[in-house]
Amino acid sequence: MPHQLLLNARIGFFLAIRHIRRASLWTTGLIVFVMVLTFLNLVVVSGILVGLIQGSIDQVRTEFTGDIIISAPDDKKYIENSPNLISLVGGMPEVRAISPRYSAGATLEANYKTRKETDKPDTAGAQVFGIDPARENAVTGLAALVGDGAYLSPDDYDQIIIGQFLLSQYVPVDDPNFAALDNVTVGSKIRITVGKVTREVTVKGIIKSKTDALTRNVFMVDSQFRSMIGRNDGNVAQIAVLLADGMNAVAVREKLELYGASAFAKLQTFEEALPKFLEDIVNTFNMLGSAFSSIGLVVASITIFIVIFINAITRRKYIGIMKGIGIDGGAIQFSYAFQSIFYAVVGSAIGLLVVYGFLVPFIAAHPIDFPFSDGILVAPWGETMFRIALLVFSTVVAGFIPARMIVRKNTLDSILGRN
Amino acid sequence: MIETKNLTKSFWDGGTETKVLKNINLFVKEKEFVAIMGRSGAGKSTLLYQISLLDEPTEGEIIIRGAETRGMAQKEKTLFRLTQCGYVFQDYALLPDLTARENVALPLLMQGLPRKEAYAKAEDALGRVRLAHRAGNLPSALSGGEQQRVSIARAIAHRPALLFADEPTANLDNESSEAIMDIFSELHKSGQTIIMVTHEEEYARRAERVVTIDDGKIISSIPRA
Numbered sequence: 205m206p207h208q209l210l211l212n213a214r215i216g217f218f219l220a221i222r223h224i225r226r227a228s229l230w231t232t233g234l235i236v237f238v239m240v241l242t243f244l245n246l247v248v249v250s251g252i253l254v255g256l257i258q259g260s261i262d263q264v265r266t267e268f269t270g271d272i273i274i275s276a277p278d279d280k281k282y283i284e285n286s287p288n289l290i291s292l293v294g295g296m297p298e299v300r301a302i303s304p305r306y307s308a309g310a311t312l313e314a315n316y317k318t319r320k321e322t323d324k325p326d327t328a329g330a331q332v333f334g335i336d337p338a339r340e341n342a343v344t345g346l347a348a349l350v351g352d353g354a355y356l357s358p359d360d361y362d363q364i365i366i367g368q369f370l371l372s373q374y375v376p377v378d379d380p381n382f383a384a385l386d387n388v389t390v391g392s393k394i395r396i397t398v399g400k401v402t403r404e405v406t407v408k409g410i411i412k413s414k415t416d417a418l419t420r421n422v423f424m425v426d427s428q429f430r431s432m433i434g435r436n437d438g439n440v441a442q443i444a445v446l447l448a449d450g451m452n453a454v455a456v457r458e459k460l461e462l463y464g465a466s467a468f469a470k471l472q473t474f475e476e477a478l479p480k481f482l483e484d485i486v487n488t489f490n491m492l493g494s495a496f497s498s499i500g501l502v503v504a505s506i507t508i509f510i511v512i513f514i515n516a517i518t519r520r521k522y523i524g525i526m527k528g529i530g531i532d533g534g535a536i537q538f539s540y541a542f543q544s545i546f547y548a549v550v551g552s553a554i555g556l557l558v559v560y561g562f563l564v565p566f567i568a569a570h571p572i573d574f575p576f577s578d579g580i581l582v583a584p585w586g587e588t589m590f591r592i593a594l595l596v597f598s599t600v601v602a603g604f605i606p607a608r609m610i611v612r613k614n615t616l617d618s619i620l621g622r623n
Numbered sequence: 624m625i626e627t628k629n630l631t632k633s634f635w636d637g638g639t640e641t642k643v644l645k646n647i648n649l650f651v652k653e654k655e656f657v658a659i660m661g662r663s664g665a666g667k668s669t670l671l672y673q674i675s676l677l678d679e680p681t682e683g684e685i686i687i688r689g690a691e692t693r694g695m696a697q698k699e700k701t702l703f704r705l706t707q708c709g710y711v712f713q714d715y716a717l718l719p720d721l722t723a724r725e726n727v728a729l730p731l732l733m734q735g736l737p738r739k740e741a742y743a744k745a746e747d748a749l750g751r752v753r754l755a756h757r758a759g760n761l762p763s764a765l766s767g768g769e770q771q772r773v774s775i776a777r778a779i780a781h782r783p784a785l786l787f788a789d790e791p792t793a794n795l796d797n798e799s800s801e802a803i804m805d806i807f808s809e810l811h812k813s814g815q816t817i818i819m820v821t822h823e824e825e826y827a828r829r830a831e832r833v834v835t836i837d838d839g840k841i842i843s844s845i846p847r848a
Contacts, residue, residue: 207735215733219720226720226761525716528677529777530705531733532698616678619716 208532215531216538223539224546232547238507239551239599240558245500246591247559250493251583252572257486260414260577265474268417270303270343270444271453273477274460275470281308282439284468290443292463298451301342306334306426307441308433312370313395314385328370328383332396332422334429343446346423351412353390360425364396365409367419374410376575382420396422401432414577443469501594505602508547512540513606520610524618533611537604544603548596556592559583624816625651625674625785630683632669632839643669645839647683651818653784656811658830659820666839667820668789674818675708675787676700688784705733709778711788715770717762717777723749724758727777734781748780749773752806768799775806779815786810788819792826804829 224232265271274293276283283289286304294302310332313325337356341347347355350365368374372384388394392407411418430436447456453473460471516523523536564581571578610618617623630647633640643666651657661667672678674685676692685692687707695703710716717726727745732738749755752772762770771791778786788807792800804826811817811831819830827833828847835843 211733211735215729218725218729218732222720222725522716522718525712526718526729527701528704528716529710529730530701530703530708531729532701535733616672619677619712 209534212532212534212538215535216540217542219535219539220542220546224543235508235511235547236551236554238504239547239595240554242500242504242507243552243555243592243595244558246497246595247555247583247588248563248581249496249500250490251559251581252579253489253493254486255567255572255580255582256574256577257482257489258582259571259574259580261474261478261482262580263413263415263577264417264478267344267346267349267413267415268444269474269477271447271451271474272445272457272460273472273474274443274445274465275472276441277468277470282306282435282441283443284439286437286439286443289465289469290440292465293443293445293460296456296459298447298456298459299445300448301339301446303335303340303343303444304426304440305340305442305444306429306433306435308332308398308429310422311397312366312385312422313397314388314392316395317393326386328385330367330370330420330422332364332398332424332429334426334433335423336426340423340444343444346411346418349411349413349418350409353407353409355409356423356425358425358427360408360428362403362405362428363408364394364405364422364424365411366394366407366422367411368413369416369419370422371410374412396432398432401434403432414575497591501598504595505598508544508599508602509606511547512544512603513609515543516540516607516610520613520618521621523610524613524615524620527611527615528619536611537607540607541600541604544599545596548592548599552592552595556588559588624653624655624688625649625818626684626686627674628684628686630670630673630685631681632666632673632678633681643839644673644680647836647839647841649674649834649841649844651816654811654814654816655832656807656815656817656830657819658827658833659818659836660822660824660827660833661836663822665836667822667836670836671787671789671818671820675710675785676704677710705730706781707784709781709783709786711771711774711778711786711791713790713793715762715767715774715794717770717773719762722759722761723754723765723773723776726762726773727780730777730781744780745776748776751779751809752776766799768795768802771795771799771803772806775803775810779810784816786815786817788817790820790822792821792823800826 274283274289290302290304293299310330311327312330313327315326319325337358341355356363356365369382370384371388372386375382375384385394388407390407390410393404394407395402395404405424413419447453457471457473465471526536527533560583564583567581571580627647627649630644631642632644633642647670659667659670673680721729724742724745727748728741731741731744736744746755746758749758752775754769754772754776757765757769762773765773792803795803807817807819808829821827830847832844832846834841
């Protein structure tokens with residue numbers, strides 16, 4: 205029996221190769237094209253959906269948290285012993301740059317000079333970060349995100365850069381849940397109140413980004429901010445850490461834990477710091493993508509079924525002749541299964557080239573401009589290989605079934621074209 | 624070699640039975656060349672399909688080389704046709720995607736021969752029908768006569784015990800038909816058992832015996848003088 209199976213496979217392969225080689229190039233091209241589209245549907249639809257969120261996650265990493273974010277424990281406002289920790293982390297060979305940040309919640313107020321007593325104050329809540337402009341820029345490239353005005357200089361006095369969504373002219377919808385300041389542009393003066401301390405500052409620049417942590421917050425020079433919050437001990441609220449190329453964030457976080465840093469700070473890789481809802485969205489989008497892809501898979505299977513069925517029906521006479529001269533029906537079924545494999549594999553191979561040779565690098569270089577993120581195409585190799593296996597399997601089944609239907613017909617009826 | 628006992632074949636159209644073969648008793652000896660003749664619709668092709676195991680009779684027995692074929696499973700019949708029989712069809716029945724060599728080699732490959740050996744035997748068979756020089760051509764590049772010669776080469780390449788031919792000259796001109804019949808005569812001389820259906824008396828005369836069928840019955844079985 206295994207010998208017969210192998211023999212049938214061998215004859216099936218022999219017939220399939222010759223059929224494909226001598227088939228119409230247009231027909232073969234069209235079937236392969238359908239397979240390419242199916243492959244793209246399988247990989248790209250879910251890849252883009254996941255990429256919407258992944259783009260957002262990547263932006264948070266590159267523009268705010270870095271590879272590792274060290275923050276104050278949940279029950280504290282600052283990291284104790286920060287100067288030593290900063291010196292430890294900054295000296296690690298795996299670390300390229302760090303940005304210590306002071307932070308506090310604040311109320312911003314604009315238009316207070318022109319406001320009548322009966323008017324509602326023009327205020328908005330925000331988190332204010334005190335940063336070393338050069339170190340922050342080394343980790344997050346914040347200077348490049350200042351769309352209007354200019355970035356902070358170390359000697360700036362009472363100057364801030366402010367996230368665009370704290371300014372009403374940049375907020376796309378009028379949402380009462382998100383208060384924004386009216387008529388504030390570069391050069392405008394606003395008041396910042398942290399605790400009981402209020403200071404008038406000038407807007408030096410406006411941050412334009414799709415990362416919430418930037419667009420709803422305010423940054424000022426750390427020395428200025430320290431005086432507002434009354435911190436002279438050098439204890440910061442968080443430290444963003446950018447690792448050198450190729451370094452593993454988990455390994456570095458574990459190394460820091462070994463040094464005892466976790467005793468007075470919360471150590472998280474950027475992935476660990478992500479809010480759970482983002483993970484849930486990724487999973488949901490993955491599921492949605494799979495659902496859309498399944499429809500594509502069914503369409504491709506039906507296409508192959510029809511193609512092979514028509515092929516087998518029109519070649520019914522030859523199938524009858526083959527059976528008549530003693531070719532095993534199994535060998536004929538194998539030949540159609542091999543043809544289906546050929547279409548699926550060639551379609552997938554071209555699809556792979558399109559996805560990894562063009563779409564992934566192109567979309568990475570020119571992200572899709574969504575309101576909340578720069579969407580990329582996420583196509584992990586493992587998942588893509590699984591989808592190819594799925595496509596090949598369903599195509600083989602779709603090719604095998606009609607071939608079996610025709611092969612099982614009476615031999616003489618097939619030869620004579622009788623129904 | 625082949626013996627039929629009370630072979631009957633009926634077709635049903637709705638509730639109406641049409642008996643195409645009626646109690647056929649035929650015996651073909653080993654190495655015999657038998658021509659089956661008859662007018663159109665007499666049942667000669669139907670008889671050939673029954674004794675070549677391409678079809679299942681309604682009643683009666685077919686004994687080939689001492690083996691009763693009635694209880695054979697389809698797989699067994701397929702294997703029997705592969706190893707014991709060769710077929711030449713009226714319309715050549717070559718596979719259009721395969722070259723002449725590949726068409727001839729296909730049954731040999733199915734028998735498990737390595738490709739090199741199968742191709743060598745195929746080329747030998749093509750040589751016997753004087754078509755070795757066309758081995759690499761697709762059927763579409765061959766004339767009708769050449770295609771039929773390839774069909775014969777395919778039928779004899781594995782040296783079957785029985786060669787069945789269904790009107791092998793029906794679609795050919797006189798010259799090609801003569802060439803085909805010459806090949807059959809040579810094969811017969813070399814000891815090949817041949818059963819050929821034809822409606823052309825001139826070619827039937829090349830056989831050792833002419834069996835004539837009319838209305839599903841054998842009406843004569845005359846050895847060649």
